[in-house]
Amino acid sequence: MRRFLLSFVLIFCTINALFAQRDTDHWIAPFYTSVTGYTNAVYLSTDSTTPFDVRIYNNNNLIQTVSVAKGAPVSYTVPASLINGTTSTDAFTVGTKGLYLKGDKPFYCTLRSAQTAHGEIITSKGKAGIGKKFYVAATPSTANSSSNNFTAGILATEDNTSVTVSWNTAGLVFIGGTPGGNSQTFTLNKGQSYILAGNHLTSANLNGFIGAKVVSDKPVTLTNGNANGNFATNTSDGSDLIMDQSVPVERLGNTFAMVKTKATNPTLNMEGGIIIATEDNTEIYINGSTTAVATINEGQWYRINETSYVEQNPGSGHFNMFISTSKNVYLYQFIGIQGFSYNGGYNYIPPLNCFLPRKIDEIGKINEMPGIATSNITFLKLNILTEAGAAVTYSIDGGPATTPTAAQGPYPLTGNTNWVTYAIENPTGNLTINSTKAVTAGINGGYGTAGYGGYFAGFSSIPIIAKKTGECVPGIILEVDDSYETYQWYLNGNPIPGA
Template sequence: MKRFLLSLVLVFLTFGSLFAQRDTDHWIAPFYASSSTTQSVYLSTDSVTPFDVTITSNSSTAPGNVLGVVSISKGNPQVFTVPSANVSVNTAANAFNVINRGLYLKGIKPFFCTLRLVSGTAHAEILTSKGKAGTGKEFFVVATPSTATSSNFTAGVMATEDNTVVTTNWNAPVTFIGGAPTTTTNTFTLNKGESFVYAGIGNSNINNFIGAKIVASKPIVLTNGNVNGNFGNVTSGGSDIILDQSVPVERLGSTFAMVRSRSSSADMEGGIIVATENNTQVFLNGSGISVATLNQGQMYRISGNDYVAQGTSGHYNMLVTTSKNVYLYQLVSILNQNETGGFNYIPPLNCFLPRKIDELPKVDEMPTGAGGASVVPMNTQNIKLNIITEAGATVTYSVNGGPATTPTAAQGPYTLNGSTAWVTYGLENMSGTITIQSNKAVTAGINGGYSTSGYGGYFAGFSSVPVIAKQTGECIPGIILEVDDSYDTYQWFLNNAPIAGATSHTITPTVAGNYTVRVTMGSCPPVTTPIYKVFTCLGQTTQNINICGTKAIVPTFTNSTQTPVPSTVSIITQPTNGTATLNPSTGVITYVPNAGYLGPDKIVFKFCGNATEFVDCEQVTLNLNVVPFVLTDRTIKACQYAGKGYFDLTTANVTDNTIPTTKKFYPTLADLNANTNQITDPTNYFSGLGSVYVRVLTAEGCVGNAKITLDFHPTPVVYEATLTECFLENNETKALFNLTTANVTTESPITQEFYPTFTDASNGTNKILGVDTYISGNGVVYTRVFNANGCYAIAKINLKVTPPKRSPLLVDKYICIDDRTTLDAGPGYQSYRWSTGATTQSIQQVPVGEYWVILQDSGCPVKQFVSVKKAQDPVITSIEISNNTATVIVTGGIAPYEFAVDGTTTWQDSNVFTNLSRGQHTFYVRDSFGCTPISVEVTVPNLVNAITPNGDNVNDYVDYRELAYKENLTFVIYDRYGNKIFTGDKLNNFRWDGTQSNKKVVTGTYWYHITWNEPDLTKTPIKYTGWILVKNRE
């Protein structure tokens, strides 16, 4: 009868997508079938956006290999029927041989893929593609043991890349269908899409191949199991397809949970363990005592009796742990019948399992309809959904996009003996398309069947350790690495050092080395992937060179810093028009063209560097062009000074190709032939007109001579020039010159340099920097004038300063304050501009004030200032009065002065006035300008010449208290010897009674002085002197 195993496994895959078989790329290796089958691929996705999936054979999407294209989206899974010839073999000629069978499916977004097989109503199976998680380089074969010779085993290998070398080692001699190896090892080479199928009959033959180790140089996929097989105690009770896709050893784990399927027979339940390392212990349900210790490749059969009943619920589960990573395949069946058996790979439990399984398509359908149509088979048995999740998780499920449903208490959770971290659920009567949601790590399995067939499988968790895989490309440049895109954080490392900014799920390596990535997810501890070694691609470069003879080719890297290793140099393509000889000790390739041959030739050679592991290699296509060695006489030119110049002989291009050469220069042809008098400094050869000779030698030994003619460039024609500029206002002996305006040549284009002296110009020293703002007095500068060839001549530039021309006639004038005058600058100027706005030579009726005029002469303006000033008034500095005579003292103004008193009708030249009466008088003064006179009013006091201080109140006092209002009034009396005997002041009321110190003075004549300042603007001082007779009576 048939058995159908649905192995839709959604596992955490350390690469690509969150669930194992949810990926953009899927490979299904072929298997050996003992009977014809109908098979279809079931495709589904969680993407709400539709996208196409291309189904091809031979891992190629070339048009001839495309089997079909379907469009899928969430809620819209698709089924595509696959011809048997593309995925299975059933003849010995196709076994144990390299063939072109197998499937490759490609989509732009991740999707699930299962291959469901039926053979009438006798056999059935579901093979779950693990996507990129199923690719790897090391596997161990798993099949179910059987003593019936009608049973068989199969292990199909399919390559994902070209030039994949695969080696298989098994335990003891095995009889294979289609092959008869003489040893227990076999090696073959596959290109991308090619496959190799192992198959053999049952009994001990199967046991010898279970645990066979397969190692590949590049990633492969493996399909293993029995088609057909029977693991029950009654091996003659029928058989079924027992088949699943394996995973590589790096994705294995050591902790597993299983929930019993639809059989209660011990021999039709349980599991098979295959060890990958020696001394691997197996423990069940938390027991500290191992049930088995296995070496690499050995198998242990777990009995169905090892399941633990959880109370009276009818729910049975089992915890399996191992000391090292192993393969665990669960054995399942229905109705306790031997012919309903099957197995599926069980994913290890780990924190990184998905939180959602979305979506599992058509769990109760198989391709049993007409032409392989997907239908629900007749007599379908109860479909059971088993869920394993972390303790304390909240779990829901939905069917066909319906609402989320929480399992009942009868459905779970149930504890798992030996673990407090995980629990299990059992949900019956399931159908349609299912989505499972948990807030913690979760995996799930289906078990059911129809008629006499059963099926089941797990849906998440094919890896407990993240693994790097390549998204595209093979090497640098072009390779892209990736891990699962659903982790929380990423950090990539190169040779254990973090790569700055490399924090996404992909990376494009630019440096060869050991790459790892550390990922985190939820509360799981950080996990670092195994090392992924990235190498550089074979560099392929093309070089084009011209040669004239034998050429020594030294391999050199174009981009790598490694040193080529001579022993790695090899000639890939020999030249067709010459010979290439490799020196293995130096790695140098010597090319010799055929005698007389001129034209193209090609050599292809390869070499590698000296790194210890990440070796760079380069393949060079060298396009040679064998050309004749032709030299051409050349003429070179230099600038001449006094008939000689400096020549750079190396600029003479006497060769017309790019061949590296060595050149020697000689002054004569005779010197060249005799190899004498070689020019030692050809880049600075000092010579007049003439010629020299050069001998040219190539590395290949080609020799030739050429003549180099020495000629001069023309020298610029220059003239002496003069620059004239106006004086500077702040330094009238100098001017500001723009030296570049000096017209010293008519040639163009030119450049110039300027120097203060001819010596500096000749030597190129002390170059003038600010040539357009050069300040100088009368003098000269010199300029080097360069033409387009860089040759120069020296020209003289005269510098002339135009001085200011001021008017000698324009001088300051003095006038009376109310007068007017004329200012005249005189003739002879180009223009006039007065501060009054006038532009005439003179301006009239000018009052007192400050004026200027801009006078322009020879194009240079000068601003000249002139003042019209008020004539200074004379000042009466003092008036001296003696009796009735007054003398007026005058300063200032312009002499001669004229004087008047008490009116301005009568003027006199003398400053002395006599016979003045006592009282007030006004004195007037004017100077030679005749302006308004100045005046001072003066009091001539009453003169007392005698006093008789006898107390009769007649002439008893000299009294000047009437003058007390005068400013600074002084009154002093002296005896005839000049001794001061009295000083008048406010205390004595400016009155003297003829006493000194209260004693009467002797009778006699005494002298007095009286001074004061008149209350006018100038405070004119007045001095009044005289004598007084004192007669004292005793």
């Protein structure tokens, strides 16, 4: 039976039709904000030239229906009460915060949160963002502050979902309740959520929840980070909303590339990233070195410093980094943007994969944040990663394809000759990226004292196969995820008529 299914998978490996986070279903779990005043909005875009409806739900209740099409992305402001926890009664208890979005065709979805001083982009991974096992990420904080915290929000996709969250650090203090030990178990129904958060006035809370394990018996989604957090060397710099959606462990990998963003003072260490291990004896290598910089165990973490970036072509100002590990890990890139002061954010970084899509179509309203004038967004950068030898173009608002200049790339990646990177400053509008080989891309931006980032196209084009009914052939029905508008089943290399 397994060999039978595998034959379908191998055939599908030759088809590159899935546009990563582009999906028909998106879930966004809530998070706890120790700093209030955020405006939250979902931004939706698609490659479909035919308009279609997207329905937005909270706790299984329809709150809005919007129409989206290529060239006509939409944003919808979400009441803060539906996505942000702000009081002790919102945390450490079963609640109803969180969003589910369902479209008639595949679409991209980001939650963008902003206020005058802080901002972040949470990129929905669609069905790739739901699963049964995760490890929590946050930044290793450097500042004791009641306005900083760690936060992890879990949203259920099915009724009667049992979830256990466990951690290794003693002495954690949670907002809203006290666990009986180093774990907390709760049951959620579809659309319900649970937030675990703790402010940074307690020393154990600064880093002790990083690497906490989330295990459920049915698929859930996890939003994790700090709201707010501070990871700069200087504790007076860098306080910001630092948040992204996680992915389950089966979506992880062990080879990564990052492009440095826009921090200009390396002594503050506002760049780099954090690695979280999911298995014992995980070795970490930087820029192709054969000597591990660290070996960490399950649930432990390692901070990659900004100094690990390599400037490609001296004087170019283009810095990138190659990271590899002996076992699959989580990697989040730290973002540093110099505005009126230094500010930050982070992105979940997808592993490099030759089955990544060749097209990202389209990232809507790339230079917008809710409630912020676009004229104030003066720091924006598009980073593109693709396989070496690829021809890359991008277009804005459906305009002509533009080939990046030599100053924009491609730049080599020290330690891995198979991939190259690009950086394009201050893109605007609705963006489409094309490559003749596998491609992924991220946005880093900022305004005033806010920094943020979002990554797009992070998952391979290999479809997920779900068994709906039947235990063996021929009484089996196979389906793939809804990111495909059409597909064809093959058997022994030949198309099955009508399948």
